[in-house]
Amino acid sequence: MKRxxxxxxxAALLCxxxxxxxxxxxxTGITDLSHNDxxxxxxxxxxxxxxDVDALLALRAxxxxxxxxxxGEAMLRAYLDAHFYLLGADGKRLPLVxxxxxxxxxxxxxxxxxPATSLDAVARVHNDILADFLPNQANTVNIRRGSEVVSQSFxxxxxxxxxx
Numbered sequence: 001m002k003r004x005x006x007x008x009x010x011a012a013l014l015c016x017x018x019x020x021x022x023x024x025x026x027x028t029g030i031t032d033l034s035h036n037d038x039x040x041x042x043x044x045x046x047x048x049x050x051x052d053v054d055a056l057l058a059l060r061a062x063x064x065x066x067x068x069x070x071x072g073e074a075m076l077r078a079y080l081d082a083h084f085y086l087l088g089a090d091g092k093r094l095p096l097v098x099x100x101x102x103x104x105x106x107x108x109x110x111x112x113x114x115p116a117t118s119l120d121a122v123a124r125v126h127n128d129i130l131a132d133f134l135p136n137q138a139n140t141v142n143i144r145r146g147s148e149v150v151s152q153s154f155x156x157x158x159x160x161x162x163x164x
Contacts, residue, residue, distance in 0.1 A: 097114070
């Protein structure tokens with residue numbers, strides 16, 4: 001009997017998480033790439049909708065997950081490592097370093113960096129964050145060079161592009 005109750009509770013949690021993700025029609029993520037002249041590093045800042053992140057992690061873990069707890073942060077980190085990366089001119093991944101995250105009611109902001117690297121070292125961007133989970137996920141990458149910003153759109157069908 002306890003096993004059935006546990007299964008029903010788990011099903012209710014997953015339905016609630018999935019319903020929250022599907023409750024809004026517009027699924028988007030914004031990533032900003034810029035060079036910090038003081039540190040000499042490329043800074044990467046992802047802003048994702050909290051409902052979408054919560055639903056994805058709940059589905060993958062088969063339970064409710066809090067990204068502000070070590071296990072939740074580790075899950076999100078592993079997911080982002082697989083779905084967002086930067087490539088150099090040689091086609092190899094550049095070594096992104098996880099800095100941390102900030103979770104709010106509406107969004108989850110993730111901070112990464114390429115230490116001691118110029119923005120010119122980034123030749124390609126791969127970004128299919130949440131596109132495997134939400135078919136209409138639209139991701140935008142803003143590449144900031146001084147006052148100039150170039151924006152590129154990514155999704156399931158165009159997940160990797162050359163930096164413009």
